[in-house]
Amino acid sequence: MIRLLPDHIINQIAAGEVVERPASAVKELVENAIDANATRIEVAIANGGRIMLAVDDNGDGMTGDDLKMAVQRHATSKISGEDIMAIHHLGFRGEALPSIASVSRMTISSRAVAEENGWMLDIENGKMGNLQPASRQKGTRVVVENLFAALPARLKFLKTDRTETAQILDMVRRISMAHPAIAFSVSDAGRQPMVLPAREDIRARIRDVMGADFADEALEIDARRDQVSVSGLAGLPTFNKSTATAIHLYVNGRAVRDRTLIGAVRAAYADTLPQGRHPVVVLFMGLPSQDVDVNVHPAKAEVRFRDGGMIRSLVINALRAAIDSNRQTSSQLGQVAIGMTAPSRGSWYGGMRRGGSSHPRLDWQSPASYSKALPFTDAAPDARLAETETAYGDASDNDQGQRGEDSFADYPLGAAKAQLHKTYIVAETPDGIVLVDQHAAHERLVLERIKAQREAGKVERQALLIPEVVEPGAAAVSILIEHAPMLAELGMVVEAFGDGAILVRETPAILGQANIQRLVRDTADELLEQDASKSIEDRINHVLATISCHGSVRAGRALNASEMNALLRDMEITPRSGQCNHGRPTFVNLSLADIEKLFGRR
Ligand SMILES: Nc1ncnc2c1ncn2[C@@H]1O[C@H](COP(=O)(O)OP(=O)(O)O)[C@@H](O)[C@H]1O
Ligand SMILES: [Mg+2]
Structure with a gap:
C-alpha cells in the first residue's frame, strides 16, 4: 500500500x-x-x-x-x-x-x-x-x-x-x-x-578573521571578464598549510565548496607549493544569478556553473598573475627562523642542552619534502651566471663596475655580503638581513628561463660534440623514447641506441656542461613516477623542473661577490622566485626589528 x-x-x-x-x-x-x-x-x-x-x-x-x-x-x-x-x-x-x-x-x-x-x-x-x-x-x-x-x-x-x-x-x-x-x-x-565589529572594507574583515599574518602580506586579487568578477586575497605561496581548510570560496556572497573552483586554485599554485601543502585563499566570485545553479545541494554547499571552463580560466589567470608578480617570501619564515634561534625559557645554556626539542615546528614545510634530496649538477655554473648577468643587462653593466656592492643595498634582496658554507648567501637590506639558499634560488631561475624560451617558441639547445651514450635500464629507455618528441621540445634530443641504451645528441643550452648521465636518469625517473591522470602540461612542468635542477648552481660551490649579486638581481625580476621548483622557500627575510628583539634591544 x-x-x-x-x-x-x-x-x-x-x-x-x-x-x-x-x-x-x-x-x-x-x-x-x-x-x-x-x-x-x-x-x-x-x-x-x-x-x-x-x-x-x-x-x-x-x-x-x-x-x-x-x-x-x-x-x-x-x-x-x-x-x-x-x-x-x-x-x-x-x-x-x-x-x-x-x-x-x-x-x-x-x-x-x-x-x-x-x-x-x-x-x-x-x-x-x-x-x-x-x-x-x-x-x-x-x-x-x-x-x-x-x-x-x-x-x-x-x-x-x-x-x-x-x-x-x-x-x-x-x-x-x-x-x-x-x-x-x-x-x-x-x-x-x-x-x-562591522567593517567598511572587506580586507579589514578578512584580517579580523584570518589574522594579520595572512592579510597584511597576501596578494590582492581583482579581475573581471564580461559579467564575472573574482576578487579577494591570495596568500603567498610560502605561507602555506598542511590542510586545505583555509581555502575559502564564495559565489555571490555564499560560502561554497566547489570542485571547479578548488581545482582552479590548486592549478594556479601548482608549481609553487611543496607536495601535500595547501594555499590560504579567500576568493569572492560574482556572476549573474542566471549563470550559476545553487540548487544542486540541500545545504547549498555546492554550485554548478553554466560555463565552468570560463570560470576556471578566470580564477587561474587572476591568481597566477598575482603569484607571478610576487617576489616575496612570507615574513613568517623570518619569524619562525628567529623563533628557532631565540633561547628557550631559562638560560640559553639550558636551551642548548635540551637540543632541538624546544624549537617551534615549521608550519610551511612538511618533513617529507625535506628528505627528498636534490640531485646536484656537476656542471660548472660560471657560464650560466655570466648569462644571468646579461639577463639584467644595462643595470649591471653600468652599475657593477662603478658602484660598490653596497649600492645594491636598496634593492629588495639587498647587497650580498658573504657566502656561508658555500651554500647560503647573506645579504644586507636597509631594514634587515636576507638569507638565500643559492641552489634553491638558482633552480627556479633556470626553470623560469626555460619556460620563457618555450613560450617564446623554442627552447635553445646545444649539440654535444660527442653524443653521449646512457644505459639507464630497460624501463627508463622505453619511457624516454616514448617521450622523445616532448623532450626534444624541451631541449633534450635523445634517440634509441641498441639494446637498453639511448644516445643524447642535444641538451638545453642553459644547462651548460651538465652531467648528462644524471640528467637522463633523473628525467626517466620523473617520467616513470608520473601519474597518468595528470594533465600533459602538468607533466611537462615536472620534467622541466627536473631538468632545471641540473643547470643550477649547486650547494657547495663558492661564489664571488658579483656572482652572488647577479643571482639576487635575477631573483628580483624572475616570476615565482620566492620558491624553488619543489616549492621550498628560496630566501628568508630577517627583519632588523625581529633581530633586535632577539637580542633584547627592543
Ligand atoms: N531572521 C529572520 N528575519 C526575518 N524573516 C525571517 C527570518 N528567518 C526566516 N524568515 C522568514 O521565514 C521564511 C522561511 O525561512 P526558511 O525556512 O529559512 O526558508 P528560506 O530562507 O529558504 O526562505 C523566509 O523566507 C523569511 O521570510
Ligand atoms: Mg533560510
Whole structure:
C-alpha cells in the first residue's frame, strides 16, 4: 500500500539533509538574518549547540502571520515562484525553519519594522503552539533547544561539545567574511569566543578573521571578464598549510565548496607549493544569478556553473598573475627562523642542552619534502651566471663596475655580503638581513628561463660534440623514447641506441656542461613516477623542473661577490622566485626589528 507521508516525517527527512549538526542549524539561521538585512547578528550557544543555540538579529522581522507561514514547509518570501534561477538571497528553499523545528524545540520571537508589537511562536518537534504577543526590538530571535533529542540515532553522530563549538565558530567566521558590514558575535556560557565589529572594507574583515599574518602580506586579487568578477586575497605561496581548510570560496556572497573552483586554485599554485601543502585563499566570485545553479545541494554547499571552463580560466589567470608578480617570501619564515634561534625559557645554556626539542615546528614545510634530496649538477655554473648577468643587462653593466656592492643595498634582496658554507648567501637590506639558499634560488631561475624560451617558441639547445651514450635500464629507455618528441621540445634530443641504451645528441643550452648521465636518469625517473591522470602540461612542468635542477648552481660551490649579486638581481625580476621548483622557500627575510628583539634591544 502506497501512501503520502505525514508532514512531520517529511520535515524530519528534509532535516536529515539540511541540518546535519548544530553548525548547520546556525548556518541556516544566520543566513536568514542576513537575508533580512540585519546589521548585527548575535549567536549564543550552550554545550556545542546541542542543549541550546540561538540567533538574534536586528533585521526586518516578521509579522504574526508571517511567523506562522515561516515554519510551514516550502514557505519562503525570497523567490516569486516563477523563476528558480532568479536568486538574490541566501535562502529560497523554504525548508530550514520547518526542518529544524521538526527535530528540536524552537521558539521564534520577532517584530516587523512597521509593527507596534512583536510575536512569539513555539514548535516542539514539529508541533506548532499558539501565536502569542511578545515585546521586543525590531528583528528576530530564533532559539533552538534540545536539537535531535527526539532522534537518538542522530545525536550519536555528534562529536564532543568542543568540536561542535569549533564547527559553529568556523561556520560563522566563514559566512562573516562575505558580509563585512554586519557585526557578528558568538557567546558560549558567559564567554565571547568571537566578536567581529562591522567593517567598511572587506580586507579589514578578512584580517579580523584570518589574522594579520595572512592579510597584511597576501596578494590582492581583482579581475573581471564580461559579467564575472573574482576578487579577494591570495596568500603567498610560502605561507602555506598542511590542510586545505583555509581555502575559502564564495559565489555571490555564499560560502561554497566547489570542485571547479578548488581545482582552479590548486592549478594556479601548482608549481609553487611543496607536495601535500595547501594555499590560504579567500576568493569572492560574482556572476549573474542566471549563470550559476545553487540548487544542486540541500545545504547549498555546492554550485554548478553554466560555463565552468570560463570560470576556471578566470580564477587561474587572476591568481597566477598575482603569484607571478610576487617576489616575496612570507615574513613568517623570518619569524619562525628567529623563533628557532631565540633561547628557550631559562638560560640559553639550558636551551642548548635540551637540543632541538624546544624549537617551534615549521608550519610551511612538511618533513617529507625535506628528505627528498636534490640531485646536484656537476656542471660548472660560471657560464650560466655570466648569462644571468646579461639577463639584467644595462643595470649591471653600468652599475657593477662603478658602484660598490653596497649600492645594491636598496634593492629588495639587498647587497650580498658573504657566502656561508658555500651554500647560503647573506645579504644586507636597509631594514634587515636576507638569507638565500643559492641552489634553491638558482633552480627556479633556470626553470623560469626555460619556460620563457618555450613560450617564446623554442627552447635553445646545444649539440654535444660527442653524443653521449646512457644505459639507464630497460624501463627508463622505453619511457624516454616514448617521450622523445616532448623532450626534444624541451631541449633534450635523445634517440634509441641498441639494446637498453639511448644516445643524447642535444641538451638545453642553459644547462651548460651538465652531467648528462644524471640528467637522463633523473628525467626517466620523473617520467616513470608520473601519474597518468595528470594533465600533459602538468607533466611537462615536472620534467622541466627536473631538468632545471641540473643547470643550477649547486650547494657547495663558492661564489664571488658579483656572482652572488647577479643571482639576487635575477631573483628580483624572475616570476615565482620566492620558491624553488619543489616549492621550498628560496630566501628568508630577517627583519632588523625581529633581530633586535632577539637580542633584547627592543
Ligand atoms: N531572521 C529572520 N528575519 C526575518 N524573516 C525571517 C527570518 N528567518 C526566516 N524568515 C522568514 O521565514 C521564511 C522561511 O525561512 P526558511 O525556512 O529559512 O526558508 P528560506 O530562507 O529558504 O526562505 C523566509 O523566507 C523569511 O521570510
Ligand atoms: Mg533560510
